[in-house]
Each structure stands twice: as structure tokens, then as C-alpha cells.
Amino acid sequence: MPIKVLLVDDETSFVETLAKRLTIRNLDVVTAGSADEAFTQLARTAVDVVLLDVKMPGTDGLTAIKTIKRRYPLVEVILLSGHANLEASVGGMALGAFDYLLKPVRLEELVYKIEDAYKRKSIQEEKIRTLREVGVSSPAEPAS
């Protein structure tokens, strides 16, 4: 099963180009043009990794990640930003982002990050499965 990626960005041309290139790399990509659209997509389909633009009109990336991690704690979120900002980057990480990458990001690096984030999610899922089998429930928050 290919990794399911949700790409959230208000720049349509960026979303289209990146989605096309990630699809060629065997990733299953769905897109959203805003945080609200992303919430709808997440409710509709099981996603492994979300690529989330930090600066968007309406609900911004840092607000959106709070909702995503609260509703879907195992879904990994990688923040993408058009301009470097120390406070926002560390703030995003503290909210549970797997990583914070600056645009333009090299495709190879982004694919590696998606794979690593997916691996993290798989480990957490396996851990929860094992704990359930031995009768322990653990909502342990993964380190990202």
C-alpha cells in the first residue's frame, strides 16, 4: 500500500505540481486548498502523513496542526513554510509536527521525510497493537 499523503496549501500551482511529482514517487496524494478542506479530507479518508503549509488564509497551519493532532494523534504532520521564522518553526514542532521544512524543499528530501514520518506512524501503530494484545492501553504521545 502506498503512503497516503494529504497536501494542504492555498497556492494552487504549488499543490498541483508537488502532488504530481509525489505521485510519480509512488505516493498516494490527496490535496486541500485550506485547513477546513483538509479537515474534511481527513474525516473522509485515512491519511498517513499531512504536508501542511504554515501560512494560509483562514485557519493557518499552526492552528490546523492542533486540530489534526487532537483528532488524529497518529497522523504525522510535516509543516512547510515559505519563509523562515524561528518562533513559528519551534512552535509548530512543540505542537507535535514531525518536522518543519522550508520551501523550496528538494523533492528527495521531502520524500525521505514522508517515509520517515510514515515509519514513525507505523511504529506507533504497532506499539499500540502490542499493548492492546497484552491488555494495556497507552495513548502515549509519540516524539516527533
Place this chain on the structure above:
Amino acid sequence: MNLVRFIGECVKRLSGRKGPELSPEEAERLTNLFTERYHSFRTLLAANGRALENMARMEQAHGGTRPYGMNFVVSNATSLAVRVFRMIRHLDALAPGSYVELFGRFDAIRTELEAVLDPPRLPCDGPLVLPLASIRRNDSGVVGSKMANLGEIAGALDLRVPAGFVITAAAYNRLLDHNELRPEIHRRIVSAEIQRSDSLFALSSQLQQLIASATIPPDVEEAVRSALADVADRVGGATGFAVRSSAFGEDTVETSFAGLYESELNVHPDNVLETYLEIAASKYTPQAMVYRYQRGLRNEDTEMAVGCMAMIPAVAGGVAYTSDPQDPDDRRVHVSAAVGLPKTVVDGRFETDLFVVDRHRLDVVDRRVARKTFAFDLRPGEGITRRELPPEVASRAALTDEQSAMIADVALRLETHFGHPQDVEWALTDGGELVILQARPMHHAALSPARPSIAGDPLVTGGVCVSPGVAGGPVRWVRSDREALMVPDGAVLVIEHPDPRWAALLDRAAAVVSEHGGIAGHLATVAREFGVPALFGVGSLEALQRGAAVTVDADGLAVHAGRHPDVEQSHAHRSLMEGSPIQTILGAALSHISPLSLTNPESPDFHPTKVRSLHDITRFCHEKAVTEMFSFGTDNSFPRYAAKQLHHNVPMQWWVLNLDDGFCEEITGKYVKLDQLACEPMLALWDGMVAIPWDGPPAMSGSGFASVLFEATRNPALSTPFKKPYAQRNYFMVSANFMNLQSRFGFHFSTVETLASDRDDENYLIFSLKGGAADEERRAGRARFIADLLDPHGFHLKVIEDTVTARIWAMPQEEILSRLKIVGYLLMHTRQLDMVMGDPASVKHYRAKLERDIVSVLASERPQ
């Protein structure tokens, strides 16, 4: 407590005692737990490698000569902070709650870093418009240096300057705020790559458009209209205005910005406001943006004030330099002059007269009268008109000797007043009165060193050397912006006229040759400032064909066919970043990033509360992560994840912890053999270690032996047993593509860590070695000795006291593996060499031997 248990477990295992058998469920739980910890460990190490890359890039930039912008500084600092934060998070995952103080220390350092990177803006309020007559030199923070100098000249020296006023930087800020332009400008700047020509020109166009189409705030408009009326009253009627930039940083001792912003001459009063927007927008001409980048200036450092001055209907005008721009030792005054407005001279496009005046006697000692075909005059109503000069005027000197001497005298007064050689723009009225239009510090060219001459006939000769030096490259003609976009790095720029807009290309040009122009033009000034050899006024350059390799000998007034590397001087442009605002910010940022105070893991100060920099945090996290990984198998009585002793023929004890897929098979006993290892990096290191037998300790001189004895009596590290078990022996942690080695060979402590997979971007190798038994000087000598041996192999090296650290990153797997062989060889063969470092003959001998050996180690194959 963990370490005590670890030792107990090791003893238990070595003595063959086994713990209780684990249930399958417990084994699965522990396996999953280990997998999770291993993932955290790998992520932490990857973040560590990338964080060290960020630090290395920033340190290199700070100590280097290449320009960089705030984007570079902020992006690297941001990436670094994210990576350090990830390390803390993953260390917390490995040892929940054990090092929580790190979060607090990180926040404190990050806050300090933020303050450095984004210092609070100085309030720029105050008057929106100031009359020139009220301005003095120390008003440059409101009106820019150009207008502050002019105000000073009128007020303090009682020399005539045009009547006028300045639309201040406060007005510019009002303009940005009123139109909400600041965030948009910032957003566009940080998103663009101005090192790329197409991106630079596109950004320039967008930003200029934003400002030129802005609405002028009503209070600014009112203040300007009132000032225009005041000037009309002073000059006794309607007048045209020169509207000139006066940005912060322009016309200063450090930076000239010569001709990089726009100026408009003879603007009708009704059009001054519109012209103001165009001049303000010229803050973002491509040439100004490139100049700021090269000089390490931030966008915020160059606020834009604009001067509006009544036009002077000049009969002659020009520029006076109070010394030779190419030779600061030639202190004669050089007065360039043209008929009509000084535009003819400052444009640098046409040949003009030159009068060289002795500064003491004030007599003309040299006079070169050019044939001046045109003059610029004021057009009635608005603008400038170009007038063709009749032959008898064209060949006549624009100034008398007395006028030249008067101009030189005033220029020298300005030099004395401002305390620096001056570049003075002047105009002469039909009544013979001298009016100063501008005065700024001169920027001299660096003197050319002595060099051999170039043999053979040149392609072209003549002209005037406006910036000295010799440099070569392929010819690129530039007549249009389209051609400017396609100029490659290292090209020889060939132009018809020295238009200041071509200053945008000086960062990539090896040299510049122009058919027209002279020494006094703006492009010549910037070429000198950038240290780019330039030859102007050469005449026809048809002989220079696009793409042909040529060498420009600016000093020799010639362009030769082909390249002459033996004669060419370094193309590296002058380090223009030195002392710049951005370099200063980077330096301040690095003071919160680079210093490493946590150096000794055994010290009580090796504690989260003691970290002072981001580097300290990475060091702490790395050290503790390694410890936590080693303790897992023994803490949990789970032999699968406990270290195995390596069964081999090297006379030292080696222990190997399999992190994931580092063994070819599951090892249940206490030993592992080399052929059971699947870790390519460890095998490569081992290949290097065993490739050439060690000859044993070096022969020591009496002083070398004495140094060891002396050191043994005073250095506690040489006698105190280390508490940490993995530091007592040599420990590998391995997976198929990853290896971490902590080792102690005698008194030498080293770590080697590498990731060598098919993800080239993520690969890295870090090797660090410290210690020794000899005295400090010899140990430090050995660290430098190792650095010298590694230098040709592409390592980034740092030597601090007796510690050498070598790093490479983002390389293909095979290249990392071949360098591991070198590191393995050096680990074995530099042992005890610290003791011979006081003997130059021995150092030479060992350097030659080790260099030879490295060649054979690289060529050696692994025995089957």
C-alpha cells in the same frame, strides 16, 4: 544506577550466567520498544548531523568572503533550531523525563537568538519633510547621508548648495504603513533567490511596481506641497527640481551606492510627488539589491529618504576627486568637467575634460581636454535636453585653470571638514558661482600587485583603467536586460556605455570592458568598490566575440586573447561582508549557537542546566542518546539487544551492539564474528584499521619521553579510571548502514559516527579524536597533523586544542565508505604520534609515510 546494572549484567553474561527466560509476549514487547527507541535514536542522530551542517555553513559564511543575505542567516538558524528541538524531543523519548531541563534551556537560548535575528526596529518618526537649510551632518538617520552632507556643507561651511528639502525616512515609513506594504515586501524578498538573474529581475520589477503604484498619505502630500511652495518663494518663482535618492548607507565611507538608485532632473513641481514614488521605488533596482547583498546590508538598513532641490542652470558641471581614485598616494585633485549639466560626467558615458590640480599650490599640473560632442541642459518646462556642441566649443576646455583651481580648493575644504578624501559633484552658474550638488567619501581601488606581463599582441588596447587588476573569462556583450539575464558567473562583461544598471552584474563578472566612459562614472566607482578589473573608453570592441575566452589587463590597458592564469589575479572579489550589518548579526547569532562548553561527559557540569549554546545541546543529546541505547538490553535483561564481544585478531576488546539489521543473523551467544556483521560502515572502518599492520609506538626523543612523564604526573585524565563502561572499551553500535564507535586507544579518545545509505542527502561521517599522553603542545600538534592528512579528502575540519573533528556530509555511500577506510587507518596509526610532534624530522617522516599508506589503503580490497 543504570550503569551499575549494566556492569553487573556484563559480568553476569561474561561469566556465562543467564537471566530468567522471557515470555514470547514480553520478548515481542521489548522488541517493539527497542524498535521505537532505535527509530528515536536514528532520528536524533540524523537531526544532529543536519544541525552540525547548519552550524558549519554559518561558521564558514561568517569567516569567509562570499556574500550572504539575511535569508541565509534566518533559514539556517531556523533549520538548526528545529533540528535541535527534534534532538531534545527524541532524547526525551529515549529517557522520558530524565533531561526535561533541556526544554527550558533551549527556550532561553532560542529567545536570545530571536532577539539577535530580529532586533527591534528603531522608531522612525519625526518630521515628514525637512528644509535642506535646517539639516546637519548628524541628521543622516533621518534624511540619509547624501542630504545630511549637503545640509552640513551649506550650514557649517557656508558654501552654496541648491535650495531644497528632504522627504524623510519617516515619510517613507508612513508610505509603507499607509499602503500596508511592509509585510508584502518582506514576503516577496524572503521567497526570492536573488542570486539567480531571472529571479532578481522579477523581484525588482514586482517591488518597484508595489511602491510606484502606492498612494501617498495625505499628511506626506501636504508637507511636500508646502515645502515646494517654500522653495519657490526662496528662489523667486517657479523652478524645476532635482529629485534624488538619499537612502541610508548611500554616500558613506563604508558604502557608496553610486548611481544605483534613480534620480530625476528638472521635474516640474506638479510632478514631484509622482516622481518621489519612482525614486522611492528605486530602492529595489536590481543593481541596488545586488549591491546590498554583496555588502551585507539588510533591506531594513537602507531606508529611503528623497531630496528635492531647485535645479541649477549650469554652464559647466562635473566631479572633483581630492585624490586619484586608482592611487590613494597620488593626492592631486582630479577635476572632471563637461559643458552644461554635470550629468555628462556622472553618467560616465562620454569623454570629458580632466584637470589635475596640485593640492598645495592649487595650480593645474595636467590637463586633458576631450572632444565633447554633447552637452545636457535644462529643457524649458521639464526634463533635460541634449545639445550638440559646435566644433569650436567641443574642443575647447570646459573650465579655465582658475575655475579648476577654485573647484579644487572647495573640494579640499570639504575633505578637511569631513576628514576623508571626497568625491564632489559640482555645477558652475553663468555668473561663475560654484554650487555643490553632492559630496561623498571616495572609494579607492586596491592597488594591483606586481605581476608578469602578458606576451603577444592584444586584441584591443587603450582606454582608461577605472579599476585595476587582471582577470579573464568568456566574453559576454550586454546591451539589454535580456542579455543581462544570461550573463554567467566569471564572464568578461563587454558594454557600449557604463550604465549604472550593469552594476547588478558586477557580482558575477570577472572583468568589465566598455567602449565609452571614464573614471568618474558611477559604474567605475562600484567596480572599484567591488574590486572588479575594469577598462573604460577603449573605443570599438568589435574584436571581442561572444563566448571567446579573453584576459582583461586593466592596468596594462589591453584585452588579450585566451586565458592567462599565471598572470590573472584572484577572481575572488574583495570581502565586502567584513563588518557589515548582516555579518555582525550572524556573529551575534553564532555566539548563541557555536561555543561548546560541555566537553567532558564525566564532569559534573555535563548537565542540562549547564548548556549555554545550541551546540552544547546537540553534544549533550548525542552523548546521552548513545548511553541510553547501550543500556537498553541490559536494563531489560534482554540479550538480543545487549552488546556482543567481537571475535577477531586485533589486540583490543571490541563490543558491538546491533541496533537493527547490523548482524547477518541473530546472535544468541556472547561473541560475534566479523563475517556475521552486515554493517557496511563498520566493515569499511575495520578494513582501514587492519589494512596495514601498525609498526608499534614511534621512536621517542628524550624530550618526547620527558613530556609523557611530566604529563602523567599532572593530567588526571591519564590515571583516573573512567566511570562509564562504554568509554573503557571500544564500542560499536551498528545497523546495516549506520555505525557509531566510541573508543579509547590508550590515552586517545575517539568517536566515529556515520550513516551511509542510498539516501545521499542524509549521509554523513563525523570523526573526532582527542587526548594523548604527551604535553598539550604535542597533543595539539597531533590534532593538526591528522587534520592536514584528512584535508585533501574533502573533510570539513576543526581543531581546538588537542581535539580534531572532521565531518563530511551529503555524499554517495561509496564515498563515505572509502573515507571510513582512511579514518580506520588513522585511528590505528596515529596512536602515540603526539609524542613525536616536537621533532620536525619525525613529523615529516610520518606525514610522508601516512600519506603513502592512505593511497594504498584506498586501493586495497577487502580479503574474501
